[in-house]
Amino acid sequence: MTTAEGAPAPAFQPDAVSARYTTPVLVAHWTTALLVLCLFIAGWSVGLAKDADTARRLITVHRSLGVMVWGLTFARMGWRLAGAPAPPLPTSLPPLARLAARLNEYGLYGLLLIQPVTGALQTLYRGKPFGLFTSTVPALVARDKELAGLFHGIHEWGAWLLASLIALHACAALVHALVLRDGVFQHMAPIRRKRPR
DSSP: OBOTTSOBOOOOOOOTTTTSOOHHHHHHHHHHHHHHHHHHHHHHHGGGOSSHHHHHHHHHHHHHHHHHHHHHHHHHHHHHHTTOOOOOOOTTSOHHHHHHHHHHHHHHHHHHHHHHHHHHHHHHTTTSOEEETTEEEOOOSOOOHHHHHHHHHHHHHHHHHHHHHHHHHHHHHHIIIIIIOOSHHHHHOSSOOOOOO
């Protein structure tokens, strides 16, 4: 994109401070990212466990992290619905890119709420006591092998979909940071860069 004189148009550069999300939103975002990473590591490590006891501990960690992500996601959604300000996207972004960004955001929120539910239903319908944090929860419903298998499948497919959306989200952030350099990445950057004098 160029100006009428043929010179390159200046890139969108929002104010480095006012364009950022608030500190609570930044903390919640990066905490969620860390918890989800640990969730994936714990979940996929179960199949690599050398014995049943290690696998059981990993599943307990996975479940406990899932409950934390679920609660944190609800808190984040409440914060957004209460009117937490969101920095605007640059006007240089085409409408399709804006739509894709919003759909990705809604998809991530949706899966972060649904995944713990499908995991919990899978666990409950096994009809056995299960570990959660430092406690053991007794069996709450009768065993239903078909429903347990159904929710296991949904949970597994949901995990792959969540991983795909996270990868798209991360790639878009890198494009904004390294290619477009339009200030969007700075909205949620974990480290605040000093403003030039």
